Amino acid sequence: MNPPLLLCTDLDRTLLPNGRAPESPGARDALAGLVERERIDLAYVSGRDLLLVLEAIESYGVPEPRWIVGDVGTSLHESAPGGWRSSGAWRERILADWRDASAGRLLALLGGIEGLTPQPPDRQGPAKVSFFTAPDANRSGIETGVERLLRGTQIRYRAVWSLDEVADRGLLDILPASASKLHAIEFLMEMQDRPRSRVLFAGDSGNDLEVLASDLPSVLVANARPEVRERAVALAAGRGHRDALFLARGGVLGMNGNYAAGILEGIAHYFPGVARGLLQPPGGSNEGRES
Numbered sequence: 189m190n191p192p193l194l195l196c197t198d199l200d201r202t203l204l205p206n207g208r209a210p211e212s213p214g215a216r217d218a219l220a221g222l223v224e225r226e227r228i229d230l231a232y233v234s235g236r237d238l239l240l241v242l243e244a245i246e247s248y249g250v251p252e253p254r255w256i257v258g259d260v261g262t263s264l265h266e267s268a269p270g271g272w273r274s275s276g277a278w279r280e281r282i283l284a285d286w287r288d289a290s291a292g293r294l295l296a297l298l299g300g301i302e303g304l305t306p307q308p309p310d311r312q313g314p315a316k317v318s319f320f321t322a323p324d325a326n327r328s329g330i331e332t333g334v335e336r337l338l339r340g341t342q343i344r345y346r347a348v349w350s351l352d353e354v355a356d357r358g359l360l361d362i363l364p365a366s367a368s369k370l371h372a373i374e375f376l377m378e379m380q381d382r383p384r385s386r387v388l389f390a391g392d393s394g395n396d397l398e399v400l401a402s403d404l405p406s407v408l409v410a411n412a413r414p415e416v417r418e419r420a421v422a423l424a425a426g427r428g429h430r431d432a433l434f435l436a437r438g439g440v441l442g443m444n445g446n447y448a449a450g451i452l453e454g455i456a457h458y459f460p461g462v463a464r465g466l467l468q469p470p471g472g473s474n475e476g477r478e479s
Contacts, residue, residue: 192227193462194382196257196373196399197390197451199234199241202409204248205447207353207392209411212443218466219448220251222455226465231255231376233369235350235361235395237313238265238272260348260361260395261372262315278375282315285344285364291317294343294362301333304360315367321358323351334362350394353413361395370398388458390451392416403429407454410436410445434458441466 197203203219205211223230230253234241237258245252256265256272262282264275286294294317299306303325307318321330331347338345344365351358369391377387389399392412400406401423408420417435424433434457436450443449456463 191382191386192229193455193459194229194231194377194380194387195223195390195451195455196231196233196376196387198369198392198396199232199236199244200393201353201411201447202390202392202396203232203250203448203451204244207411207447209446210444211447212445212449215443215446215448215452216248216250218441219452220249222452222462222465223251226462228462229254229380231257231373233257233261233373233389233391233399235260235359237310238263255376257369257372257376259313259316260363260367261369262313262363262367264372264376278372279315281375282364282367282371285366286315287342289341289343291315297337298334298362301330301337303330307359315364317362319360319362321360323356323358325358330360348395351413359395368398369396370402370404373399373404388454390454394419396420397423400424400433401427401429403427403432405432405434405454405458407434407436407450407457409447409450410438410453411447411450 201207230251232241232253238256241256241258254267264278265272291312291314295306298317303321304319307320311318327349334347346363346365348361348363384404387404389404389406390409391400392409393416397420400408400420408417420433424430434454436445436453438445440453440456445453452466
């Protein structure tokens, strides 16, 4: 028997319908029912921290996952009796890239770069330094400034850009080089001995591009901005992984492909045996179903 499907999904504007596009009625409930009935291990992979992820679970009524990859891949928590258990092994692995530098030191050092505004303290993390920018910020100029200030240090880092389309502002996260949504998912796969053929990632934005362009089966929900769609296709094709990227368009069960509907469409595309559960009535038996 195949191992359970590991479904890794971004939250904001991927699973959560908090963008400008309309949500298909019943899509979140259909996805929740599928997760409950089928052999699916759920992981949320988000820019939010643990508390904000838990707040979203309650506010939107989405299923509680087994794992939470938060802070743009810099934190990993597993559901455990009595609460959530943080992965010290993951934190230790990524913080080695920053040597002895603290997030506070990096925030003070980089906060003076023109075009960067530090995000509030609750949006920072021990392995994440986060800024607001203008939506049309000069990204290459800002990255040059970051590189200049960190040149000569032993700090290994990555810059991750995304856009908050509701607030109409850019977001920049400075992370340890080995910290990313992709690396965190691969660490989780390693922990669980999960083959790449039994993993599905769903995303919508710039900070999902590394996963969307990788060889992991991925779905880009239909409400993603056109420039993200174009960039994801170009990157995936350039790396020889175009077949691993599915673009949701709508049509599954009459849904529009936005948010949870897009995730369902991705499951139907890559894992039709699992997707047969979409037609199973609540409380129905899944005995004998291939997954």
